[in-house]
Amino acid sequence: MGKKIAILLLFVGMLFLVGNNPVLAQKKVVLKLGMWPEPTLKSDIEMFEKWKKEFEKKYPNVQVVPATYKYATDTFVPLAESGNLPTIFETWFTEPQKLIDGKFVRDITVELRRKGWDKLMNPSVKQILSKGVRIYGVPRDAYALGMYVNVELFEKAGLVNPDGTPKYPKTWDELAKTAKTIKDKTGRAGLCLLAKDNAGGWHFSQIAWNFGAKLQVQKSGKWYANLNSPEVVTAMNFIKDLKWKYDVLTDDPTSEDWGSGFEAIATGRAAMYLGAQDAVNQPTQVYGMPLDKLAIVPVPAGPKGHHYSLMGGTPYMFNAKATSDEVMAALNFLEIMGKAPVVTPESLAGMRADAENRVKNGIPVVPSFPAWIDPAWLKAQDDVVKEYRNVDMAFYNDYYNWIKQKGVLKSEEPYLTQDMYAELTKVLQAVVSNKNADVKKLLDTANSNFQKLLDMYVNKK
Amino acid sequence: MLKKYKKDIAGWMIMLPALLLFTFFIWEPLLASVVMSFFSAKGIRLEKFVGFQNYIEVLQHPDFKAAFSNTFVYTFWSLVIGFLVPIFLAIIINEIIHLKGFFRISVYLPNVIPGLAVAIMWTFIYRAGKTGLLNIILGNLGVPPQAWLTKAHLVIPLIVMFMTWRSAGATTLIYLAGLQGIDPELYEAAAIDGAGLWARLRYITVPQIYNLARTLLILQIISVFQVLYEPLILTNGGPNNASTSLMLLVYKYAFEKFDYSKAAAVSVIIAIILILLTALYNKLVKENEM
Numbered sequence: 001m002g003k004k005i006a007i008l009l010l011f012v013g014m015l016f017l018v019g020n021n022p023v024l025a026q027k028k029v030v031l032k033l034g035m036w037p038e039p040t041l042k043s044d045i046e047m048f049e050k051w052k053k054e055f056e057k058k059y060p061n062v063q064v065v066p067a068t069y070k071y072a073t074d075t076f077v078p079l080a081e082s083g084n085l086p087t088i089f090e091t092w093f094t095e096p097q098k099l100i101d102g103k104f105v106r107d108i109t110v111e112l113r114r115k116g117w118d119k120l121m122n123p124s125v126k127q128i129l130s131k132g133v134r135i136y137g138v139p140r141d142a143y144a145l146g147m148y149v150n151v152e153l154f155e156k157a158g159l160v161n162p163d164g165t166p167k168y169p170k171t172w173d174e175l176a177k178t179a180k181t182i183k184d185k186t187g188r189a190g191l192c193l194l195a196k197d198n199a200g201g202w203h204f205s206q207i208a209w210n211f212g213a214k215l216q217v218q219k220s221g222k223w224y225a226n227l228n229s230p231e232v233v234t235a236m237n238f239i240k241d242l243k244w245k246y247d248v249l250t251d252d253p254t255s256e257d258w259g260s261g262f263e264a265i266a267t268g269r270a271a272m273y274l275g276a277q278d279a280v281n282q283p284t285q286v287y288g289m290p291l292d293k294l295a296i297v298p299v300p301a302g303p304k305g306h307h308y309s310l311m312g313g314t315p316y317m318f319n320a321k322a323t324s325d326e327v328m329a330a331l332n333f334l335e336i337m338g339k340a341p342v343v344t345p346e347s348l349a350g351m352r353a354d355a356e357n358r359v360k361n362g363i364p365v366v367p368s369f370p371a372w373i374d375p376a377w378l379k380a381q382d383d384v385v386k387e388y389r390n391v392d393m394a395f396y397n398d399y400y401n402w403i404k405q406k407g408v409l410k411s412e413e414p415y416l417t418q419d420m421y422a423e424l425t426k427v428l429q430a431v432v433s434n435k436n437a438d439v440k441k442l443l444d445t446a447n448s449n450f451q452k453l454l455d456m457y458v459n460k461k
Numbered sequence: 462m463l464k465k466y467k468k469d470i471a472g473w474m475i476m477l478p479a480l481l482l483f484t485f486f487i488w489e490p491l492l493a494s495v496v497m498s499f500f501s502a503k504g505i506r507l508e509k510f511v512g513f514q515n516y517i518e519v520l521q522h523p524d525f526k527a528a529f530s531n532t533f534v535y536t537f538w539s540l541v542i543g544f545l546v547p548i549f550l551a552i553i554i555n556e557i558i559h560l561k562g563f564f565r566i567s568v569y570l571p572n573v574i575p576g577l578a579v580a581i582m583w584t585f586i587y588r589a590g591k592t593g594l595l596n597i598i599l600g601n602l603g604v605p606p607q608a609w610l611t612k613a614h615l616v617i618p619l620i621v622m623f624m625t626w627r628s629a630g631a632t633t634l635i636y637l638a639g640l641q642g643i644d645p646e647l648y649e650a651a652a653i654d655g656a657g658l659w660a661r662l663r664y665i666t667v668p669q670i671y672n673l674a675r676t677l678l679i680l681q682i683i684s685v686f687q688v689l690y691e692p693l694i695l696t697n698g699g700p701n702n703a704s705t706s707l708m709l710l711v712y713k714y715a716f717e718k719f720d721y722s723k724a725a726a727v728s729v730i731i732a733i734i735l736i737l738l739t740a741l742y743n744k745l746v747k748e749n750e751m
Contacts, residue, residue, distance in 0.1 A: 074716045081505050102719050103503045197697050251590030252608040254699050418717070423523070429700035433611030442701075449523035456518060 029062045031329040034089030035140075035316070036066035043360055047353050051336050054346060058336075062329045071095070080104045085319040088330035090140060093128070093312040094198075094418060100131045106318040109135045111327045120341040120374040124411050125313040137315035138331070139371035140339060143276030144311040144409055145206050146399040148262070148283065149295040153271040157185040165394050168272075168297040172210065172238060175272070175300045179248035182271045190248035192270035193239065195428040196257040201421025202412075203274045204235070204428060206310040209410060210302035211235035215420065216413045222459050223415055225450040227423065228443040234303075236431060236439045243432045253432045263287050265294075274299060277399070278314060281363045291364055295395035298402040308410040309403050313371055341372035343380045351381060355388035364391045367400060415458045416450070423450045498725035505721050515726040519714075527702035528710045531617065532686055532731075535706060538618050539685040543625035544678065550629060551636030552666065565637065568630040576627070580694035583623045587695065610696050613703035620691050620704060628684075632677060639673045640666065679742060683735055707731050 037044035052064045067086040069079070079085050091099065099105045112118040112135055118126075121135075122142060129137035147168070154166035159178060161167055169175035179190020194200040205215055213231035217224050226232070243249050250256060250270050262279065264270040266287030275282075277296060283289040301307040316334070318327055334340040338350030358365050365388045370378055402408060413420060423446040431437045498515055500507040519525060554564050571579065586594040589608035596606040610616055647665050656664065689708035692698055698705030707727060715724035 073719070077504050077715075077719055077721070098719055101503075103506075104719075196699070251592075251606070252588070252611060254608075254611050254696065255584070255589065426699070426701045429611070430613075433608065433613065433700040452521060452523060456521065 029323075029325045029329050030065055031062050031088075031326060031333060032065045032067035032086040032319075033330075033333065034067055034069035034086030036068045038068055038070070043357055047357055050353065051333070051350065054349075055333055055336050058346070059329065059332060062332075064333070076104070077102075080320070083321055085321075087319050087322045087326045088316050088333070089319075091315055091317055093143070093314050096129050096137055096315055096317065097131070098418075099317060100136050104320055105136050106320050106322050106327065107134045107136055108138070108318055108327050108331075109133070111324060111331060112138075114328075115331055115340075117331070117341055117372075120372050120377075122313075122371050122373050124311060124409065125371050127411065128313050129315050129317075137317040138334060138340075139313040140316055141278050142311060142313040142369040142371040143278040144309040144369050144403045145203075145274055145276050145299055146296045146309065146403070147299050148265045148273045148275040149297055150265050150268055150271045150289075151293045151295050151395070153182055153186050153188055153268055157182045157271075163394060164392075166295055166297070168295070168398075169300050170298075172207070172300045172302060176238075176242060176246050176248070179242070179272065180246050183246075183248045186271075188268055189250040189264070189270040190246075190272060191242065191250075192256055192261045192264040192273040193242065193249050193253045193428075193432070194256045194258065194261055195253040195425060195432055196255055196260075198418055198421035198425055199258045200253075200428045201424030202310075204239070204424050205413065205421070206274060206299060206308070207239070208232050208235040209308045209310070210299065210306045211238070212302055212304050212306045216415060216454075223454050225420070225447045225454055227420070227447040227450055228440065232443055233440055236427060236443060239428065240431045240437065240439060244435050249432065254429050265289070277366055277369055277396075280366060281358075281361070285361045285363045288362075291362060291391050294364065294391075296366075296399045298399055307402075307408065309408050311369070311403075311409045311411060338381075341374040341377045343376045348380060348384070351384040352388075355384050359388055359390050364396075365389055366391065366393075366396055369403070416453055419453050420450055423447075494725040495729055497722050498729050500722055502720075502722045504719060507722075511722075515722050516730070519710075519723050519726045519730070522710075524698075524702055524705060524710060524713075528705045528707045531703070531705055532688070532707045534617050535621065535688050536682055536685050538621040539624065539681065540678075542618065542621050543629060543685075544681065546625055547629045547632035547636055547677075548670070548674065550633040551640055552662070554633070554637060555640045565634070568633050570630065571627045572631050576690055577694060579627050580623070580691055584695055586623075587619060610704075611700050613700055616696060616700070616704045620688075620695055623695070624685070624688070624691055632681075635677065636670060636673065639670045643669045675746060679739055682738060686731065686735055 033048075036048055039045070048066070052066075055064055056062065069086050069089050071089060071091040085104075096105075109118065112121075117138070118135060121129075121139065125139045125142050126135065129135055129139065149166050149168055151160075151166050154160055154168075159167040159181065167178075169178040175191065182188060182190045194203050205213075208215060208231065211231045211234050213229055213235060214226055215232070217226050243253070250264055256264070259282070261270075261273045262275065262282035265273045265275075266283035266289035275296070280294070280296075283294060284291060298307070299309060316330075316339075318330065322330075331340065335342050335344065336346045336350050338347045338352075338354060340347065355365050365385055367382065367385050370381075372378070427439075427442045427446050430442050431439060497505070497507060499510060499512060501509045501511050501514070550568055554561060554568070557564060574582075587609040588594070588596070589606065589611070590596065591600070591606050593606065593609070595609060596604075600606065609619055643665065647669075648661060651661050651665055687708050688706045689712060692704045692706055692709055693712065696704045698709050708731070711724045711727045711731075714720045714727060
């Protein structure tokens, strides 16, 4: 009997040992988080540490490993090819199709279906993150272009309503006049126009749409470049006038990129700049702009009343070599962060932590643009934003009401978008650097260049 | 026979580390990129042999023509602006009696600063508007502020001036070493024969550093042909492709489009041009010497 008990005890003891032995135990799922904040962002890290602790309590079989990766095109491929990509990482809204084509990211359709999230994603955002019916990413948030306004410059130029909100231009024509007034009264640029890199073409396509342009058209199954239509020519001539007739742009638009535009708004180098609500931390947290000096208003409408807002989404994507378990773990982590379309005590706490962190860092707590369409989630998010509000919504309401209207949101042009932006940027550069630039001729060249690329890569297939 | 090889072993052993490093870091990637230029690829994973397809598509790209001709323009201006500067500097420093070490270090200092930092610094110099350094200086002479880097015909010479500022120092040191290798007796003899400064330069200094200058000329062409980060930081190839270069095209293919096989194709094209130029140059020089 004693012997039997001894053997039993030994057996139990062995089980115990095995259980504690990390090699023999069921292997833990390792979740490498690429969106873990950089070491300098102390309060962000605290927030993530808290989420990590909560997460590991709820999912003890998962080990969360910080693997900060700030997406950059020159580091991405080496990291991906050497298998060192984090399980989940943030990228730019320009990248998904390229990453899907290069087979760098994982198809997560199955995992999303299991969670039921595939049906809750904002359809336009889903399109950006999909190829055919397969989905490759989850939106962190979506954006819709509006116009950032430096309220202080508007005040100095006497362009304010009785309630303190800026008298912003409603059409591009008005914009030219408003910009001129600002330039005359304050000496600062009215508008920051981008022309350094592809972001120039990106912003220009927003402007051209409102002038009534269609930049790509499909005829009998073939795609055609439409960069030299009368509407585009008018839009480009308008840019030319902003530079040479009204002289209201910053000193050198060919040196302005996405980031420098926010710097220009924050430091009062320019009074207006196209930007979306997802970047409100740029002028405020990054460049120290006081919260009460920033407003976001609708993009001006075109001469024939076209009034679109270019929309897109900033995605989370997944390592192509990640296992299904790892992807599920990453999705579960998004729940805790409050970035997933579920309302649980944890996700609510996640949203609150995020809002609290924004307040602490002087970032406007404004509604995000809905990347998910789950009503419960939308309401929860709305409530949190209201609870932590730190800005006067009068400075933002027109913008938010505008993008809620039907037919305002417009996704980017479908094919070789970056190449199209590159062609348009070259024209912008020529127009703002040469007073005698022949707009029609430049656009003709851009159009035939882009058509060549469309024929080479799109129409051939 | 065996004995002969035995004698060589020590030599091979000494060379071995260098050979391994060369093979691993230079020859293998070089061959791999030539191979890659004939394949279609996802990232750096080769997919299918496509013959010259990548080359054809690269040559048809709207930016190729501008990049190709600009690269020659860069080389031309770098020779006009930059080739003689280090020779002058070296001769002057060689003649200086006091503080020679100070000047020698001074000309080399720009090389010590990381390239990107220097490029960003020069964006402040060429910056448009009243806050640009060059505009501030010229403003004192009554010149209104200019947007320097938006002038299509000036942008390459301006970038070349920056490149010269940055790299002339290193070349100066090489020339200086060459100058100091000249036998002082030659100068003494010339002085006795009544040769003045120009005569001494013309008949002693220049012939003595001629071979060195020839080598450095080729090296300069090779390095300027690969101009990349200067336009990348200062202008991103603009305005309207006025300062784009072949290497910038490689960079855009590789790092903006992740299309590594086309990037490889452009690199091979650059290599072929350089090989041809060098061969041509050597042939011309040899003919002259005969």
